[in-house]
Amino acid sequence: MAGLRFSTIGTKPTEILDLTSLTSHEFHILVPPFEMAFQAYMREWRLDGKPRTARSYTTYKNCPLPLPEDRLLFILVYLKTNPLQVAHGRMFGMRQNKANQWIHVLLPVLRSSLRTLGDAPSRSLADLTQRLDSALADLSEQVPTAPESVPLFVTTAPSDASRAPKTRMNRKAVIAARKNVIQ
Numbered sequence: 001m002a003g004l005r006f007s008t009i010g011t012k013p014t015e016i017l018d019l020t021s022l023t024s025h026e027f028h029i030l031v032p033p034f035e036m037a038f039q040a041y042m043r044e045w046r047l048d049g050k051p052r053t054a055r056s057y058t059t060y061k062n063c064p065l066p067l068p069e070d071r072l073l074f075i076l077v078y079l080k081t082n083p084l085q086v087a088h089g090r091m092f093g094m095r096q097n098k099a100n101q102w103i104h105v106l107l108p109v110l111r112s113s114l115r116t117l118g119d120a121p122s123r124s125l126a127d128l129t130q131r132l133d134s135a136l137a138d139l140s141e142q143v144p145t146a147p148e149s150v151p152l153f154v155t156t157a158p159s160d161a162s163r164a165p166k167t168r169m170n171r172k173a174v175i176a177a178r179k180n181v182i183q
Contacts (some may be wrong), residue, residue, distance in 0.1 A: 004077070006069035020076035030113065035068035038106070047101050064094040064120040065102060075106035084097070107123025 006020040013024040020027060042057035065071045070092075078088055089099030114120040122128035 003064070004073070006067060006073045009073075010069070019080065020073065021080050022055050022076065027069075027076075030117070031072055033113040034072050034110065034117045037109045037116065038068065038071060041105065041112075045105075047105060049101075049104065064092060064098060069104075071106055071112075074102060075110050076084050079105055079110075095165050 009019070016022065016024050016027055020032070020068055046052050059066055065074055083091070085099045085103065086096045089096045092099070111120060122131055136140055
């Protein structure tokens with residue numbers, strides 16, 4: 001079962017952006033910390049979620065996600081599109097049970113690699129406040145204008161009401177379906 005691979009879309013930046021919401025440059029920046037986190041996870045755990053006791057992890061020839069780019073693409077596409085696991089597994093050339101295992105392995109790996117880069121989501125209000133304050137401080141250093149002139153949210157004027165005719169379904173003149181069958 002062949003499926004979606006990074007090697008088929010790696011030269012198409014718009015497809016990478018469409019499938020993952022990351023630019024090609026951002027994707028390639030995320031690959032090394034993601035692979036380091038994956039190897040660290042696989043040193044301690046097996047793919048089925050049990051602790052690793054005997055052998056170390058090696059990538060087999062018939063692995064459905066052999067490359068780090070394929071593993072990152074797999075989990076980012078899953079997070080963006082949120083498909084059924086059956087459909088996601090089919091898209092990447094594996095059965096639903098294997099897709100489920102890979103999802104449960106790669107989600108914590110992605111979370112830890114984002115923490116390594118400092119891009120993990122904030123989990124507390126204090127952390128969010130600190131991140132927003134530092135972002136605003138960075139922004140004020142970059143923009144030479146006074147902070148009063150920069151609006152917090154850019155808004156546009158409300159547009160006119162739509163000129164498209166409205167279908168009123170509660171009027172007696174509207175016929176939603178034929179009452180008599182035409183033969």
